[in-house]
Amino acid sequence: MKIWVPCDAAAVACGADEVAAAIASAAGLRGETIEIIRNGTRGMIWLEPLVEIERDGVRHGFGPMTPDDVPALFEDGEHPKALGPVEEIPFFAQQTRLTFARCGRTDPLSLADYEADEGWQGLKRALELGGAQTIEEVTTSGLRGRGGAGFPTGIKWKTVAGAEAPQKYIVCNADEGDSGSFADRMLMEGDPYCLIEGMAIAGLAVGATKGFIYVRSEYPHAIRTLNAAIKAARAAGIIGDSLMGQGPAFDLEVRVGAGAYICGEETSLLNSLEGKRGMVRAKPPLPALEGAFGRPTVVNNVLSLAAVPWILIHGGAAYAEFGLGRSRGTIPIQIAGNVKHGGLFETGFGMSLGTLVNEIGGGTASGRPFKAVQVGGPLGAYHGPDDFDLPVCYEAFADQGGLVGHAGFVVHDDSADMLALARYAMEFCAIESCGKCTPCRIGAVRGIETLDRVAAGDPAAIELLHELCEVMEKGSLCAMGGFTPYPVRSAIRLFPQEFSLSQEAAE
Amino acid sequence: MTEDDRLAAILADHAGREGALLPILHDVQAAYGCVPADCYQPIADALRLSRAEVAGVVSFYHDFRDAPAGKHVIKLCRAEACQSMGGTEMIARLEHALGMKVGETKGDVTLEAVYCLGLCACAPAAMVGDQLVGRASAERIEALVAEVSA
Ligand SMILES: Cc1cc2nc3c(=O)[nH]c(=O)nc-3n(C[C@H](O)[C@H](O)[C@H](O)COP(=O)(O)O)c2cc1C
Ligand code: SF4
């Protein structure tokens, strides 16, 4: 009997290791021979630990499991945690899983699993096509950077390909600092070879022989998995002196961050990679021309790179068939916080915010009324029910004074304290500012003080806060200081009474 | 191995590596529990940097400590998804129960804030030593602390 128990950090945080141990011992007691496979997660985090058992070639799910639920797996009769065929669970069945096609199905470190499931086919195709044609495919796909800024990946690659230099680099941005986001982590832990393949294709396309994956230190599981995967891919001759024994050289190294949110910003990341303070650099020069160690460098998010193997196998045009307007392809949405069905939901751009929160997410976890959803991490705006018609795509959210960012959606119920959340946004900016520009470094500290005055009932404070937001937005070098006003202002706009109640009480 | 030998071994490990400073600092902290100030000069010498540059990098990053933490480090997520699931109240309860604040070390235990562990769909989240805790509660974390420090 084959039994799958996810090894993903979220599953482990919910007790997957204990469940796996209980399964092994229960099977031992009964003298049953079983094979336990530690797969990645399917992304249905509210069901984790989600155990799967194969019956007649179909994988059936059970979850969320506890060690106490384990013995019944080996007994006749309906299991109280039975979910039926995993891939028929509506949350899963409704997705378009391109980037996450394998994640949750396979043993993340098994090269055999990877190869059996379209693995390395994209790299093979790129080797046949050559660099220029590979970049063409990526351009045709319409793929835009999934790290937040949404810059077209094909154009970035073309710039680096066209730069002359003795050494070029591929840098994968795996800093994933945005709260509410975990897709990068899930992919690195659940399908690391897919990222390796995407990076190898990028290297081949632009003429880079060395890649770095810059991972935040908060992700020890992902770091371990990536290191093991790189070692295995190198031993198998996929990467190293020659890509698949026929292409140019390409090797990879994992670099670990050191607890600085700003190092997710690409120029700060490059400074950090070089061993410096993670200060943001002014652009130009573009990293594409003067990036890591002063060399032409592709900096791409994990999900941008992991989308590439599928694009090469199925063609850029096939990828571009999904999506809405100028947002092409699929977006791995992470829905989290106070939501019933939290997890990863990959779908073509264009699903409405309301569908996502109410139908996919199933409403709040607490069962209390929905209040607001913050989209795009700590620099993203809060949205209320009035925005439920907004389709998830870059343009629509930008038009509403928000952003999709890395597509983290954090749901809050009616108990959320918006003034506290606005204060937190300023506090986070104050803690994480790189310190280069005054509006951000000092402005965030003033923002905290001003919100405290609002809370204390100072009637002049709100006006001051608006001015401060204006200065931060206009005068900051990067989005840290520039977008921190988004959550603050949107909270005030949506719930003005929460920013004036205390005032009235004081008057 | 003497202290100096340990540092020399770490520096030798990273000789010739591009951008070696962060990897070196991580290794130093793994070996000593912090980045002791008397390591700055030897590291600077090995990388042909100034002592001030090394000190500047150490101070920039939240991860690097100037004194070792308690034997048991508890990281509590303060970010939004965890707040939405009662994280702030959980932290307050835990602070009360342990008689200490986030940012403090008491005996063997250090309480620290962290800003997202990527466990936002099973919030609130925490880390007790190497152990990840999803759907956390103050009681569960207290029990884990009692377990590890027993
Ligand atoms: C404050 C700040 C934080 C950022 N954090 C991340 C991050 O954690 N991960 C990421 O991929 N991009 C992040 N970015 C965006 C990067 O600067 C950059 O646009 C991205 O890595 C480019 O890759 P892409 O084109 O594939 O998205 C951040 C930007 C800013 C301003
Ligand atoms: S806006 Fe803030 S984080 Fe960005 S460069 Fe300026 S000080 Fe640094």
Ligand code: FES
């Ligand atoms: S917000 Fe707490 S784990 Fe992500």
